[in-house]
Amino acid sequence: MGLSNASEDLSSEMEVDAFRRLFPLRYFERHLAESIRPDGRPLGKARETSIFLGAVASANGSALVKIGSTTMLTAIKMEVMTPSLESPDEGCLAIDFHMPPICSPIVRPGRPAEASPVVSKQLSDTISSSRMIDLKELSLVGGKAAWMAYLNAAFSIMQDIYCLDADGALFDAALISAVAALSHLQIPAVAMNDDGKIVLVSGEDGQKPVNKEKRKLTLRSIPFSLTCILHKNYILADPTAEEESIMETHVTIVLDTSGQLISLYKPGGPALAYTSAIQDCVGLTGQRVKELKSYLDKENSAMEVVV
Amino acid sequence: METDRPDGRTPNQLRPLAYSCSILHRAHGSASWAQGETKVLAAVYGPKAGTKKNENPEKASIEVIWKPKTGQIGKMEKEYEMILKRTLESICIRTIYPNTTTSVIVQVVHDDGALLPCAINAACAALVDAGIPLKHLAVAICCSVTDSGCIILDPTKDEEERSLQVGSEPMENGIMTSVTQGAMSVNDYLHCLERGRAACASLSEFVRKNIGTKSTSEPSKAG
Numbered sequence: 001m002g003l004s005n006a007s008e009d010l011s012s013e014m015e016v017d018a019f020r021r022l023f024p025l026r027y028f029e030r031h032l033a034e035s036i037r038p039d040g041r042p043l044g045k046a047r048e049t050s051i052f053l054g055a056v057a058s059a060n061g062s063a064l065v066k067i068g069s070t071t072m073l074t075a076i077k078m079e080v081m082t083p084s085l086e087s088p089d090e091g092c093l094a095i096d097f098h099m100p101p102i103c104s105p106i107v108r109p110g111r112p113a114e115a116s117p118v119v120s121k122q123l124s125d126t127i128s129s130s131r132m133i134d135l136k137e138l139s140l141v142g143g144k145a146a147w148m149a150y151l152n153a154a155f156s157i158m159q160d161i162y163c164l165d166a167d168g169a170l171f172d173a174a175l176i177s178a179v180a181a182l183s184h185l186q187i188p189a190v191a192m193n194d195d196g197k198i199v200l201v202s203g204e205d206g207q208k209p210v211n212k213e214k215r216k217l218t219l220r221s222i223p224f225s226l227t228c229i230l231h232k233n234y235i236l237a238d239p240t241a242e243e244e245s246i247m248e249t250h251v252t253i254v255l256d257t258s259g260q261l262i263s264l265y266k267p268g269g270p271a272l273a274y275t276s277a278i279q280d281c282v283g284l285t286g287q288r289v290k291e292l293k294s295y296l297d298k299e300n301s302a303m304e305v306v307v
Numbered sequence: 308m309e310t311d312r313p314d315g316r317t318p319n320q321l322r323p324l325a326y327s328c329s330i331l332h333r334a335h336g337s338a339s340w341a342q343g344e345t346k347v348l349a350a351v352y353g354p355k356a357g358t359k360k361n362e363n364p365e366k367a368s369i370e371v372i373w374k375p376k377t378g379q380i381g382k383m384e385k386e387y388e389m390i391l392k393r394t395l396e397s398i399c400i401r402t403i404y405p406n407t408t409t410s411v412i413v414q415v416v417h418d419d420g421a422l423l424p425c426a427i428n429a430a431c432a433a434l435v436d437a438g439i440p441l442k443h444l445a446v447a448i449c450c451s452v453t454d455s456g457c458i459i460l461d462p463t464k465d466e467e468e469r470s471l472q473v474g475s476e477p478m479e480n481g482i483m484t485s486v487t488q489g490a491m492s493v494n495d496y497l498h499c500l501e502r503g504r505a506a507c508a509s510l511s512e513f514v515r516k517n518i519g520t521k522s523t524s525e526p527s528k529a530g
Binding site: 118264 | 381382383385386389390392393396397482483484485487488489490491492495497500
């Protein structure tokens with residue numbers, strides 16, 4: 001009697017797995033009809049999110065962000081550079097997004113993944129569109145260094161984002177990671193040495209300080225994003241990689257903390273987005289922005305207490 | 308208060324459209340689409356044997372190659388390729404030719420703003436010229452929000468500070484593709500959608516008139 005029960009349980013579990021593998025769309029639609037997803041989430045809820053600042057000690061700013069299984073690691077390096085002729089009083093910000101082969105079975109070593117430049121471009125556009133960072137703040141001209149009027153230097157922020165685990169909603173995790181790293185960023189103290197070059201302060205003699213101490217970057221309104229899947233009449237927030245591959249219409253909405261729309265990105269897909277669906281997605285994104293802002297503020301407060 | 312535009316257009320006025328098809332001999336389908344000074348040339352090859360990377364046993368694959376006017380292919384071109392690929396996948400009936408790949412090559416002849424909608428329109432016209440089976444046509448338009456909050460259609464390069472590009476299907480008025488640059492309020496975005504839909508309706512009339520004339524007179528090369 002016990003043995004037959006065990007074999008029945010095993011066979012029914014195998015049937016569920018086989019059904020999921022052979023008919024993934026119908027498997028998901030059976031769950032959608034009950035307003036639930038295979039991992040137990042309601043349709044409009046995002047996965048568990050955690051932010052960890054200061055993961056890379058050698059970087060000027062860093063952050064590790066996990067949304068469910070999706071993991072992003074961001075590190076920021078700052079250098080002194082000569083600003084361009086078009087904007088002599090501004091620094092610059094460069095963002096690179098990398099998908100190493102460790103993150104997904106479909107990424108091969110050598111050639112960069114297909115999604116990598118697309119997410120990289122989206123991130124650059126989003127952060128520059130939101131005007132989160134005042135690039136003039138990165139300039140070293142004027143201010144307290146008025147005695148060296150010939151000085152022509154500015155900081156350059158180089159941000160590298162690594163995807164360690166790609167389980168859907170890559171842009172969302174990458175954006176939170178980039179924003180968290182920028183909030184953790186400390187601008188280093190620099191000095192002019194005897195040769196007239198700008199170097200980082202290392203305690204040597206003969207260095208004339210240009211800016212006196214480390215300081216935090218001032219962030220204005222911060223952008224946050226949420227990716228939704230549109231499938232028939234359903235809207236699924238924060239999809240996993242499996243959901244993304246089965247249902248092909250994705251909409252990514254970026255709002256900043258002042259409620260402005262930074263980006264609405266819908267690259268094709270079989271389902272058409274109507275105004276009501278867009279408004280629903282914007283509502284979901286608004287909730288997500290409040291949630292993520294509280295996470296980030298809490299993490300920054302914890303960092304300050306430790307320091 | 309009406310916004311004065313440098314070329315004298317009203318806010319709702321499109322630049323003059325120019326469209327021609329079957330201009331390349333070797334391509335199975337080709338089309339040239341110009342809006343004002345912005346001009347895009349699109350060519351379609353296929354359905355042909357699929358490569359190992361792109362082959363799909365259930366559906367036809369679509370490959371998009373974007374050639375800029377100057378310089379190397381960078382991240383912006385990669386993004387445009389991806390957007391175009393997914394948009395064209397949405398309108399093609401892909402189950403008819405499994406295990407095949409259709410290549411769409413987009414060459415930018417000149418860029419004076421509203422480049423991506425121009426490319427979408429050119430690619431759709433080229434697919435029609437090649438006789439690829441489509442569910443429906445896609446029509447694309449670009450809207451821009453000025454600093455004073457006025458919404459203008461079909462911006463030039465100078466006007467393209469904060470732009471929103473909507474590709475929609477006029478029959479159902481749903482949005483297939485949407486790309487935004489710059490920050491704007493949600494209400495401005497929804498207003499842009501309404502303006503975009505009205506402009507897409509008139510564009511769609513233009514497309515159907517021209518393509519209808521062509522398709523009845525000449526057989527398809529892809530057949």
